[in-house]
Amino acid sequence: MGTHYRGRAAEVRxxxxxxxxxxxxSSVGVRLSRGLAEAGLTPTQLGVLEALLHLGPLGQRxxxxxxxxxxxxxxTVVDNLERRRLVRRERRxxxxxxxxxxxxxxxRRLISRVFPGHVAAIVEAFSxxxxxxxxxxxxxxxxxxxxxxxxxxx
Amino acid sequence: MGTHYRGRAAEVRxxxxxxxxxxxxSSVGVRLSRGLAEAGLTPTQLGVLEALLHLGPLGQRxxxxxxxxxxxxxxTVVDNLERRRLVRRERRxxxxxxxxxxxxxxxRRLISRVFPGHVAAIVEAFSxxxxxxxxxxxxxxxxxxxxxxxxxxx
DNA sequence: ATCAAATCATTCGATATCAAAGTAATTGCC
DNA sequence: GGCAATTACTTTGATATCGAATGATTTGAT
Numbered sequence: 001m002g003t004h005y006r007g008r009a010a011e012v013r014x015x016x017x018x019x020x021x022x023x024x025x026s027s028v029g030v031r032l033s034r035g036l037a038e039a040g041l042t043p044t045q046l047g048v049l050e051a052l053l054h055l056g057p058l059g060q061r062x063x064x065x066x067x068x069x070x071x072x073x074x075x076t077v078v079d080n081l082e083r084r085r086l087v088r089r090e091r092r093x094x095x096x097x098x099x100x101x102x103x104x105x106x107x108r109r110l111i112s113r114v115f116p117g118h119v120a121a122i123v124e125a126f127s128x129x130x131x132x133x134x135x136x137x138x139x140x141x142x143x144x145x146x147x148x149x150x151x152x153x154x
Numbered sequence: 155m156g157t158h159y160r161g162r163a164a165e166v167r168x169x170x171x172x173x174x175x176x177x178x179x180s181s182v183g184v185r186l187s188r189g190l191a192e193a194g195l196t197p198t199q200l201g202v203l204e205a206l207l208h209l210g211p212l213g214q215r216x217x218x219x220x221x222x223x224x225x226x227x228x229x230t231v232v233d234n235l236e237r238r239r240l241v242r243r244e245r246r247x248x249x250x251x252x253x254x255x256x257x258x259x260x261x262r263r264l265i266s267r268v269f270p271g272h273v274a275a276i277v278e279a280f281s282x283x284x285x286x287x288x289x290x291x292x293x294x295x296x297x298x299x300x301x302x303x304x305x306x307x308x
Numbered sequence: 309a310t311c312a313a314a315t316c317a318t319t320c321g322a323t324a325t326c327a328a329a330g331t332a333a334t335t336g337c338c
Numbered sequence: 339g340g341c342a343a344t345t346a347c348t349t350t351g352a353t354a355t356c357g358a359a360t361g362a363t364t365t366g367a368t
Contacts, residue, residue, distance in 0.1 A: 011276075016292055125168070145174065148279050
């Protein structure tokens with residue numbers, strides 16, 4: 001008894017949380033995109049350049065893993081960056097299936113210039129929350145993400 | 155004094171929270187997309203059908219507002235749904251600029267069948283968090299989203 | 309009544325994104 | 339050594355998404 005009601009309450013609660021979560025994430029994303037648009041970068045392109053800046057040259061497969069993105073998509077994004085001479089592909093000698101993506105000096109210059117402002121925008125977006133709230137939000141998000149990615153317990 | 159250090163700490167904290175937030179949201183989205191894919195629906199298409207089911211026929215502009223989506227995109231999504239006979243456009247008589255989007259009976263049947271499973275998937279995704287944690291997450295997400303959407307205070 | 313401005317939808321050109329199919333190269337097994 | 343399976347990337351075809359430009363219609367000001 002009460003199961004029905006509890007079930008509905010659980011539905012309303014989860015749905016409500018889900019909506020707030022996606023809206024918040026979307027809002028932050030939209031805000032950050034604006035700054036990036038001035039540099040002519042999409043969020044994904046920034047992600048690729050940033051990974052290359054901080055981790056050095058990477059294979060496309062690794063890039064896809066870092067950015068939670070399908071392989072087919074990596075090809076497209078790297079294509080677009082390469083066309084603008086921001087990155088350079090290099091076929092690896094020891095295993096010619098692999099392609100290593102490098103920042104060009106131009107790409108390095110761009111990402112070095114843009115990244116600080118991007119971080120500042122993130123800090124500003126989250127300034128609505130106290131440090132403790134940010135940590136709490138991070139903790140809950142991590143817990144949620146972790147459980148969804150794994151085979152689910154219940 | 156200390157400003158520099160605090161600045162860096164704030165950056166690390168916001169960045170870390172941001173990454174966890176986007177990853178969690180993305181993971182939940184990916185999980186939900188799977189169930190939708192079986193019904194041949196994208197998340198956006200589901201959103202449109204669900205809005206029409208629960209709110210009745212709507213103008214495209216209103217739909218865009220509900221789903222936080224640009225007008226151009228609404229046209230595309232409604233095009234795709236209309237091609238599958240799940241919705242029907244109707245040019246309004248009193249103001250011929252307006253188009254009202256209706257569910258067809260086929261569309262109503264589909265969304266009625268799919269929606270409960272979608273909700274169940276959301277409940278399951280969030281079951282990793284206790285009710286109190288879900289409410290806390292919702293509260294923080296709402297606070298964050300609200301502040302980002304508005305002209306930002308500080 | 310007429311012309312300008314505003315509003316709603318569509319079109320267009322980019323990028324993103326995925327899944328599936330295809331190509332190239334490597335590894336493993338016999 | 340040679341064929342099968344695996345792995346890495348690319349290609350293809352579909353949807354999503356935005357912003358800017360365009361078209362159609364209505365509203366407002368004179």
